[in-house]
Amino acid sequence: MNVQGYEKRQLLEFYSTMYKIRKFEEEVFELYKQGLMPGLAHTYVGEEAIATGACNAIEKGKDYVASTHRGHGHLIASGADLSKMMAEILGKKTGYCKGKGGSMHVVSLENNILGANGIVGGGIPLATGAAYTSKLKNTGQVTLSFFGDAATNQGTFHESLNMAAAWKLPVVYIIENNQFGISVSIKRVTAIKDLAERAKAYGMPGVVVDGNNVIEVYEKVKEAVELARKGEGPTLIECKTYRFRGHHVGDPGIEYRLQEEIEEWKAKCPIKRLKEALINNSIATEDDIKNIERDVDKQIEEAVEFAKQSPYPEPSEAFEDLFV
Amino acid sequence: MREITYAQAICEALDEEMARDENVILLGEDVGIIGGNFKTSVGLYKKYGEWRVKDTPISESGFTGLALGAAITGLRPVVEIMFSDFMAVCFDQIINQIAKIRYMSGGQVKVPLTIRTPIGGGRSSAAQHSQSLQALVAHIPGLKVVLPSTAEEAKGLLKTAIREDNPVVFMEHKMEYNKKYLVPEGEYTIPFGKARIAREGSDITIVATSSMVMKSLDAAKELEKDGIETEIIDIRTIVPLDKETIVKSVIKTGKLLIVDEGHIRCGIGAEIAMSVLDDVFYDLDLPIQRMGTENVPLPFSPALEFPLIPDAKKIYQKVKQMM
Ligand SMILES: Cc1ncc(C[n+]2csc(CCOP(=O)(O)OP(=O)(O)O)c2C)c(N)n1
Numbered sequence: 275m276n277v278q279g280y281e282k283r284q285l286l287e288f289y290s291t292m293y294k295i296r297k298f299e300e301e302v303f304e305l306y307k308q309g310l311m312p313g314l315a316h317t318y319v320g321e322e323a324i325a326t327g328a329c330n331a332i333e334k335g336k337d338y339v340a341s342t343h344r345g346h347g348h349l350i351a352s353g354a355d356l357s358k359m360m361a362e363i364l365g366k367k368t369g370y371c372k373g374k375g376g377s378m379h380v381v382s383l384e385n386n387i388l389g390a391n392g393i394v395g396g397g398i399p400l401a402t403g404a405a406y407t408s409k410l411k412n413t414g415q416v417t418l419s420f421f422g423d424a425a426t427n428q429g430t431f432h433e434s435l436n437m438a439a440a441w442k443l444p445v446v447y448i449i450e451n452n453q454f455g456i457s458v459s460i461k462r463v464t465a466i467k468d469l470a471e472r473a474k475a476y477g478m479p480g481v482v483v484d485g486n487n488v489i490e491v492y493e494k495v496k497e498a499v500e501l502a503r504k505g506e507g508p509t510l511i512e513c514k515t516y517r518f519r520g521h522h523v524g525d526p527g528i529e530y531r532l533q534e535e536i537e538e539w540k541a542k543c544p545i546k547r548l549k550e551a552l553i554n555n556s557i558a559t560e561d562d563i564k565n566i567e568r569d570v571d572k573q574i575e576e577a578v579e580f581a582k583q584s585p586y587p588e589p590s591e592a593f594e595d596l597f598v
Numbered sequence: 599m600r601e602i603t604y605a606q607a608i609c610e611a612l613d614e615e616m617a618r619d620e621n622v623i624l625l626g627e628d629v630g631i632i633g634g635n636f637k638t639s640v641g642l643y644k645k646y647g648e649w650r651v652k653d654t655p656i657s658e659s660g661f662t663g664l665a666l667g668a669a670i671t672g673l674r675p676v677v678e679i680m681f682s683d684f685m686a687v688c689f690d691q692i693i694n695q696i697a698k699i700r701y702m703s704g705g706q707v708k709v710p711l712t713i714r715t716p717i718g719g720g721r722s723s724a725a726q727h728s729q730s731l732q733a734l735v736a737h738i739p740g741l742k743v744v745l746p747s748t749a750e751e752a753k754g755l756l757k758t759a760i761r762e763d764n765p766v767v768f769m770e771h772k773m774e775y776n777k778k779y780l781v782p783e784g785e786y787t788i789p790f791g792k793a794r795i796a797r798e799g800s801d802i803t804i805v806a807t808s809s810m811v812m813k814s815l816d817a818a819k820e821l822e823k824d825g826i827e828t829e830i831i832d833i834r835t836i837v838p839l840d841k842e843t844i845v846k847s848v849i850k851t852g853k854l855l856i857v858d859e860g861h862i863r864c865g866i867g868a869e870i871a872m873s874v875l876d877d878v879f880y881d882l883d884l885p886i887q888r889m890g891t892e893n894v895p896l897p898f899s900p901a902l903e904f905p906l907i908p909d910a911k912k913i914y915q916k917v918k919q920m921m
Contacts, residue, residue, distance in 0.1 A: 338671065372704035381703035388670060389703065393694050399660050400695065403667020403675075410623070410649045411672065430690075433660025440655070595705035596740055598763040 275487055275551040282557050286566060288330065288488050289552065292322040292545045294570045295347045298356065301574055302346070302363060302377075306523040310582070312365045315377035318347035320486075320518035323544035324450050325351040327491025328418055331499050338386045338408075338417040340401035343378045344450070344517075345390035348420055352385045356577035366584035373587045374595065388417075394455070395421060395428030398447070402434040405445035405508075416502045417445045418495070424455025426469050432476075435510065439476040442507035446498040449512040450485065456521045457530040470512035478508050485513030486544040516542075599782055605775040607749035608638040608714075611756040612676065614785060616646055619674060622760060624651045625661050626678030626714075635680050636716060636775045658688035662713070666696050669711040669765075676760060679715040681723075682731045682769060696765045697740030708763040714756070716772035717745075718809060718859055719907050725895035728903075730859040732807070733866050735767045736836045742766045742790060743836040747811035749779035754788030755834060761787070771809040771859075791838035795847070799827035802853040802917055805844055805870055807833055810857040816910035821917055828917065836866060844870065845877045852883040853920055857908055862890040889916055 277285055299317040306315065318325065325347035329339065334353055341348040349359055354370070362369025363377045370382050378392045388404055391397035401419030408415040425431055426449060438445050449469050453460055466472070473480025479501075483494045491513055498509035516539035520527025528536075552558040602610070616622045624639055624646075630653035633640030643651040654661040658679060665675035679685055685692060692713065700709055719728035736743045742764055746752035752770060759766040796811055797818055806814045811832045818828040829847050833840065848854045854874070858866035867888025875886065892906040 340667075370704065371702060371706070374704050375702045379702045381699070381706050383703070383706040388667065388707075389699060391695075393690055396663070396690055396695055399663020399691065400667035400670075402660070403664035403669070404671045405667075406664055407668045407671040407673050410668075417667075429657075430659050430663060433655070433657035434664070436655060437657065437660055437664060595701050595703075597742075598700070598708045 275489055275547055277489060277551045277555055277557065280489070285548070285552060285557055286562065288326055289545070289548055289563065290566045290570060291326045291351050292488065292548065293567055294573070295322040295325065295350045296545055297570055297574045298346060298350060301578055303519070303523050305364065305578070311363060313376055314522040314524055315363060316344040316522045317519050318344055320539065320543065321450055321452060321515045322347055323488035323491055324448065324485050324513045324515060327488045328448055328495040331492050331495040332416060332418060335386060337415050338388055338401070338404045340388045340397045340404065340417060340419045341390040342397065342421050342425070343390065343392055343394070344422065345378070345380060349380055349382060349385070349387055352387055354382045354385050354387065356573055357580035360577040360581035361584045364581045365586060366581055367587040367591070368580070368584040372591065372595070395425040395430040397421070398425065398430045398434040402438050402443060402445055405438065405443035406441070408444050409441070414503060415444065416499050419445055419447045420450060422455065423449055423451040423453060423460045423469060424458070426472065427464065435476040435478065435508065438508040439478045442505060444502035444505070445508045446495060446502055447508060447510045448495070449510070450515060451512050452515050452517045454521070454530070459530070468512060470510055473510035478510055480510045481512070483511055483513045485515030486542045486547065488544055488548055599780040601778045602749060602781050603776055603778050604749040604752055605637045607753040607779070607781050608756060608770065609640055609642070611753045611760070612639055613642060613645070615757055615760040616642065616650065621672060621674040622676065623649070623668065623673055624676050624678070625654055625665055627654055627656060627680050629653060629678050634678065636772065638775070658684050659691050662688040662691040663695060665711055666691065666699065666709065669709050670699065670707045674710045674760065676712045676714060679713060681727045682715040682717045683726050683729045685715060685731060685735070692735065692741070693738050697738045701740055709765045710763045712759045712762070712766045712768055714768045714770060717769045718771045718773055719891065719896045719903055720773045722898055722900055722903060724898040728896040730891065732769055732836060732858070733860045733864060733869070736866065736869070740765065741837065744768045744790065744834065745807040745836060746770065746834065747796070747808060747832045749774070750781045751788065751794070751832065751834065753781060754786050757787045758790060769808065774809055788834070790835045791840050793834055793840040793843040794832040795829065795843070796832040797828060797830040799829035799851070801827045801851055802855065802920060803829045803831060803844070803847040803851045804855045804857060804913070805831045805833055806857045807836070807866060808859060810859055810908060813908065813910045814857055814913055817913035817917065820910070820914050824918070826917065826921060839870070839873060841873055841877070844874050848874065848878040849881045852881055854878065854882070854886045855889065855916060855920060856886070857889045857913060859907060860890055861893050862888065863893045865890050884920060887916060887920060889913065
């Protein structure tokens with residue numbers, strides 16, 4: 275991993291964000307095991323470099339992000355409040371959506387997160403529409419649209435990319451190719467090797483990125499964001515990665531994947547790789563890293579505590595927030 | 599008042615709202631250069647330019663979802679779905695995205711989005727271009743559902759729909775587009791949730807939607823000759839529903855017939871009947887009756903199609919039976 279030319283501050287920021295996502299997700303898993311979390315959650319463990327690299331390549335609070343069912347990482351990397359996130363995941367009144375959305379549907383308008391989505395591919399048109407507003411109003415904003423490999427086989431993917439390219443909309447489409455849609459390997463249902471190749475069909479650049487390399491993700495997304503901001507239209511970026519855990523917290527994730535494959539990818543852990551680069555290049559010491567981790571651990575602990583202590587919504591609140 | 603077509607009335611509503619608010623945009627198939635498949639946006643492309651009047655690819659999910667993204671980021675889109683049957687192509691966007699995002703986000707976003715779409719049989723368009731799918735959308739919490747009758751109604755209700763900060767499904771009757779109606783000069787809006795008494799009468803109440811209002815009015819003229827005075831309620835909006843006006847009328851007349859062009863099964867008739875039943879039960883002379891399209895797809899041949907859809911004659915006969 276080439277960290278040349280980067281300020282220490284920024285690299286440590288990347289590290290801190292990736293570690294925060296990892297730690298948050300591990301905590302979610304714990305809460306699930308303890309029976310404190312209603313429903314399920316899809317963890318982002320192993321994929322942290324993508325949200326971190328991409329969300330740092332945009333102007334936070336100005337540009338838009340549209341997320342997925344596996345969305346905690348996008349929120350954290352966009353600077354969302356950990357306590358409000360955790361409270362939402364536990365179904366509490368103090369959560370971002372007052373307990374009406376849960377893990378899969380966290381919207382945080384204050385962070386310009388336009389929505390996570392329980393429908394695979396369902397949010398790609400929405401992201402495209404945010405870009406339409408930016409284009410029409412000439413605001414200079416860019417939208418990042420995240421989705422998984424499986425979502426690229428939905429009609430909404432094709433329809434959205436086609437419109438965005440035809441109209442040169444300022445949007446960057448990011449495939450988080452963790453190679454599986456639940457249990458189905460993308461190779462079993464799709465003939466092409468690189469999903470980014472599909473970009474050609476719509477008339478936009480397609481880029482393949484090592485999704486476990488935060489620097490590479492950051493750089494490629496930044497280039498695409500600059501193109502979009504200049505009015506040159508969308509880019510499709512495919513980040514190759516792997517999820518360390520199962521599809522969701524209740525899935526061991528081992529029936530359909532080989533143990534060696536899982537181990538192989540764990541060796542390519544994006545957090546470990548950045549840490550090694552930081553230490554090998556004498557940018558940070560073990561102590562620096564420990565300090566960051568301690569700080570994050572504390573933040574997560576506070577978030578969990580806040581969520582646990584928060585009240586559930588009253589049943590009557592189910593009737594609120596339907597219409598303006 | 600002057601005489602214009604229903605399509606022109608729609609066009610005027612769009613034009614006035616686009617002039618009033620630069621965030622109003624129009625999206626759909628053929629809405630631009632040719633001014634719409636049913637000529638409901640003639641001249642707007644020229645007047646407002648290609649970014650505010652956007653001819654889209656044939657991608658109903660894509661552009662309906664795009665409109666949602668635009669709506670939550672500051673625009674006020676009006677989407678045209680060329681036939682209501684094609685809503686089925688983008689039901690995920692309508693049902694799971696547009697209807698849900700405000701609620702699921704705990705009220706963080708508002709969705710000023712209108713979906714305009716034509717309903718109705720009578721054109722030999724067969725089963726994929728003739729449906730009246732109002733019951734399907736009215737079933738979903740989070741959507742307002744409007745069924746205008748005349749051109750005057752269509753204009754005033756559409757202006758309200760566009761100004762709404764909630765998603766509205768606005769269903770126009772395709773057999774009305776070329777009909778001429780008297781429409782007031784100048785601006786006016788018609789509020790949602792407030793039914794209109796289209797005709798006063800004391801013997802029976804007919805609650806009708808869309809073009810069934812006009813068919814009921816035709817039936818009422820004949821019934822009058824037989825000495826039967828029909829009260830006709832143009833319900834205007836299914837969501838929200840003006841129960842109060844219906845209940846008041848039925849308490850007066852003691853009889854209720856509901857006429858909607860959607861299929862009878864699980865339809866608007868059943869919904870309205872059960873919504874008012876508790877309040878009118880002891881005032882009813884006989885059970886509530888409903889009319890709608892028979893529970894088969896609409897066939898192509900006029901010889902097969904027309905017998906399945908309620909019309910003035912069938913409404914007349916039904917009312918006579920109820921007397
Ligand atoms: C329309 C739709 N079909 C199926 C599902 C069930 N489902 C939830 S996540 C998922 C797999 C998605 O895979 P991918 O898009 O690659 O994202 P990943 O979960 O791998 O991050 C499926 C099939 C769904 N939520 N929505």
